Amino acid sequence: MHEMSVAMSIVDIAVSQLKESDAARVLKVNVAVGELSGVEASAVEFCYSACARGTAAEGSELVIERVAARAVCPECSCEFHPEHSLAICPQCGDFGGKIVSGEELYVDQISVE
Amino acid sequence: MKIIDVKKDVLSKNDEIAAGIRGKLKDKGILALNFISSPGSGKTTLLVKTIEDLKSRIPIAVIEGDQQTDNDAKRIAATGVPVIQINTQSSCHLDAAMVEGALEKLGFVGPGLLFIENVGNLVCPASYDLGEEMKVALVSVTEGEDKPVKYPKAFRSSSAMVITKTDLLPHLDLDMARLLDYSTKVNPALKVFHLSAKSGDGLDDWYGFLLSMYHSLNP
Ligand SMILES: Nc1nc2c(ncn2[C@@H]2O[C@H](COP(=O)(O)OP(=O)(O)O)[C@@H](O)[C@H]2O)c(=O)[nH]1
Ligand SMILES: [Mg+2]
Numbered sequence: 082m083h084e085m086s087v088a089m090s091i092v093d094i095a096v097s098q099l100k101e102s103d104a105a106r107v108l109k110v111n112v113a114v115g116e117l118s119g120v121e122a123s124a125v126e127f128c129y130s131a132c133a134r135g136t137a138a139e140g141s142e143l144v145i146e147r148v149a150a151r152a153v154c155p156e157c158s159c160e161f162h163p164e165h166s167l168a169i170c171p172q173c174g175d176f177g178g179k180i181v182s183g184e185e186l187y188v189d190q191i192s193v194e
Numbered sequence: 195m196k197i198i199d200v201k202k203d204v205l206s207k208n209d210e211i212a213a214g215i216r217g218k219l220k221d222k223g224i225l226a227l228n229f230i231s232s233p234g235s236g237k238t239t240l241l242v243k244t245i246e247d248l249k250s251r252i253p254i255a256v257i258e259g260d261q262q263t264d265n266d267a268k269r270i271a272a273t274g275v276p277v278i279q280i281n282t283q284s285s286c287h288l289d290a291a292m293v294e295g296a297l298e299k300l301g302f303v304g305p306g307l308l309f310i311e312n313v314g315n316l317v318c319p320a321s322y323d324l325g326e327e328m329k330v331a332l333v334s335v336t337e338g339e340d341k342p343v344k345y346p347k348a349f350r351s352s353s354a355m356v357i358t359k360t361d362l363l364p365h366l367d368l369d370m371a372r373l374l375d376y377s378t379k380v381n382p383a384l385k386v387f388h389l390s391a392k393s394g395d396g397l398d399d400w401y402g403f404l405l406s407m408y409h410s411l412n413p
């Protein structure tokens with residue numbers, strides 16, 4: 082499933098960043114997951130430790146920072162919480178709401194030793 | 195303990211591989227299209243028909259993504275063009291590394307058209323760049339009007355939308371104006387085709403589009 086490949090990419094990024102440092106192992110990985118990223122955070126958490134097994138990130142802690150969705154309407158400039166990545170303005174019904182946050186899916190920082 | 199600031203997109207590795215593929219395809223004059231849709235929208239049928247009608251004019255190769263079987267690859271192989279099947283197994287999408295591997299096996303020297311049939315699903319294939327020139331989203335007339343609003347990312351990341359199985363329209367109550375209204379709202383730049391691989395209606399427009407893109411890549 083999809084979250085498995087996401088978890089694998091997170092481990093890859095953490096391990097390759099570790100290699101660029103002088104540390105030996107990854108202790109913690111902080112990942113930002115937007116509400117609209119299409120990724121189920123709990124499912125990533127579920128497979129993370131299995132993906133990290135046998136790598137320098139084995140046993141590390143995965144910390145998911147959930148990012149709430151926000152959108153701004155270009156018509157009436159109101160700011161709102163979009164239900165999904167098609168941001169329909171609750172005030173005027175415009176479909177063109179610009180997503181300002183919630184689509185994030187990135188490794189924020191890692192803790193190493 | 196030390197904290198390292200990373201700020202790296204989870205899909206960045208995929209995007210790097212995709213950029214490499216895009217460069218190589220361009221050098222070879224290969225125009226790659228990534229077809230995405232729900233299962234059963236008519237991707238394989240349209241590809242088979244397109245190949246039959248264009249293969250004498252342009253070299254064509256196909257990469258087939260399928261979770262389990264190689265039924266689709268067999269249908270393509272029957273047309274005589276080279277095809278590589280990627281069995282994604284548990285994965286619900288193709289990624290750039292899979293396509294890179296398939297391209298090596300395919301040995302398609304180009305110039306020509308490369309059709310990539312993605313796994314049938316409108317969710318994650320939208321997020322994975324495969325190095326294609328464009329994504330093409332298919333919706334069959336039996337799927338109702340609201341696919342573009344239910345899966346906006348798929349229609350936003352696509353450059354063209356193909357409405358398939360139009361031969362069935364007389365039997366359905368599809369509100370075509372509404373489907374078009376939704377798709378324009380989601381992506382005003384979307385190029386829209388209406389066709390039936392069965393009756394042949396609308397195929398000329400579609401072929402004209404493929405040929406003009408191909409010729410602008412290989413003047
Ligand atoms: N009536 C009609 N049926 C079609 C057309 N194109 C595909 N189909 C049927 O739709 C079903 C699914 O098609 P297929 O190409 O396998 O869809 P895919 O899963 O997107 O590759 C098959 O039974 C096809 O025969 C069409 O233009 N008209
Ligand atoms: Mg198919």
Ligand SMILES: [Zn+2]
Pocket residue numbers: 154155156157158159170171172173174175
């Ligand atoms: Zn508004």
Ligand SMILES: [Zn+2]
Pocket residue numbers: 082083285286287318319
């Ligand atoms: Zn997927």
